[in-house]
Every structure is written in structure tokens, then in C-alpha cells.
Amino acid sequence: MCNKVWALGVSGTKAAGTGGAPKLEQAGFMTIPSSLTVSRRGLLGAFAAVTVAAAPTYSNAFGLLRGAGDVRRIKMYSGRTGESMDTIYWVEGEYIPEVLKEINHFMRDWRTNEVKSMDARTVDIMAAAHSLMDVSEPYMLLSGYRCPKTNAMLRGKSSGVARNSLHLKGQAADLRLKSRSVGQMARAAEACAAGGVGRYSRSDFVHMDCGPVRHWGG
Numbered sequence: 001m002c003n004k005v006w007a008l009g010v011s012g013t014k015a016a017g018t019g020g021a022p023k024l025e026q027a028g029f030m031t032i033p034s035s036l037t038v039s040r041r042g043l044l045g046a047f048a049a050v051t052v053a054a055a056p057t058y059s060n061a062f063g064l065l066r067g068a069g070d071v072r073r074i075k076m077y078s079g080r081t082g083e084s085m086d087t088i089y090w091v092e093g094e095y096i097p098e099v100l101k102e103i104n105h106f107m108r109d110w111r112t113n114e115v116k117s118m119d120a121r122t123v124d125i126m127a128a129a130h131s132l133m134d135v136s137e138p139y140m141l142l143s144g145y146r147c148p149k150t151n152a153m154l155r156g157k158s159s160g161v162a163r164n165s166l167h168l169k170g171q172a173a174d175l176r177l178k179s180r181s182v183g184q185m186a187r188a189a190e191a192c193a194a195g196g197v198g199r200y201s202r203s204d205f206v207h208m209d210c211g212p213v214r215h216w217g218g
């Protein structure tokens, strides 16, 4: 099981990854590489952590990464806005509200600048998949939240855009990595067994959401 998931990033095996969450608590599976730099802002956010009384959501995505050190980080940039972030957003069982707000702003509808609270489970899936791929490159975020107007506009252009897209609820993200294929990214996300995964090979991105576990595309 462990080898299967390890293989996601390196050998391109065609592991389906849909058979439930693999158990990866083995010691040493996941540590935060010291070579990764954490932004000063991210660290300040972490150490200034104001606790959230009740975590807004529960995610099983990080069940994969237990033993990883008790932090979760997200690293992404947007080709649309030119913004980037590399930050720890969860420390020892608590989401960091200020950082979640930054993530909401980062993942806003870039066409209209509307901001919506992103579902933290989606961020967890993104971060867990990123860790599984053992990649230092940040995600390129193509689409996070979409307001109804934007979604309707996109639906008019493409048959691949759903009327009730989870992007409208702040529960989905379309992501690209230069150093990983759509298949490798999708398998990493599917290994989380925590939501939907869509492969868009021709457009070179993967959709991840925290809705029901399902997958589509090729």
C-alpha cells in the first residue's frame, strides 16, 4: 500500500487509488523537507496561531499523512493575478483563521474579485496531494471560487463546466503542476479518497473538490 502511493510521484504506475484511504502512518513517511522555505509571513502566522474553537470542517485527506509533523502547508501561485502564497495554515489540530482568510482571498474569483470562504477540506486535499507527490513546485491555481456570473459565462463556452459546480460553493480548485502529469496529480488526489477528482488532460489541469468521492475525465 505504501509503495503504491509512493509510486504516485515517481514511477507513474496506474494505481487507481480508489480503494479507500491507504494507511501511511509508517514512521518517516512524510516529513516537511528542510529545503522547503516557509515564508516569514507563514511562520509568523503559525506562531501567532489563534486557535479556532471548533475546526470548521473535518477532512480525512490528512489521514494519509499522519506522522508528517503536525503542520499543513499550501504552496500555490496564480498566473491570473500574479500572486503567490507559501504558508502553513494548520498547526497541531487547529486551522489558523488569519491564514484561511488569506487563502480565501487568494482563491477568489479573479474575474470579479469576489471572495468566498473556501472549504478547508478542499485545501486539505490539495495540500495532502501535494505532499504525496513530493514536489517542491507550487501549484498553479487556474480556478478556485467562481461566482454565479462567472460560472454561467464559462458554461456558455465549455460543456465541461457544471451548472452546480462545486467552484460556486468554494469547494473546488483547478490546479496544474509543470513537473507532474495530469495522471500523477489525479492519482495523488484520488489516494486521499476525500472528494472528487477530474482529469483535464488536454487543458493540463486537475480539478479537486471535497464533494462525494468520484472521478472523471481522461
Ligand SMILES: [Zn+2]
Pocket: 143, 167, 172, 173, 174, 207, 208
Ligand atoms: Zn474545476
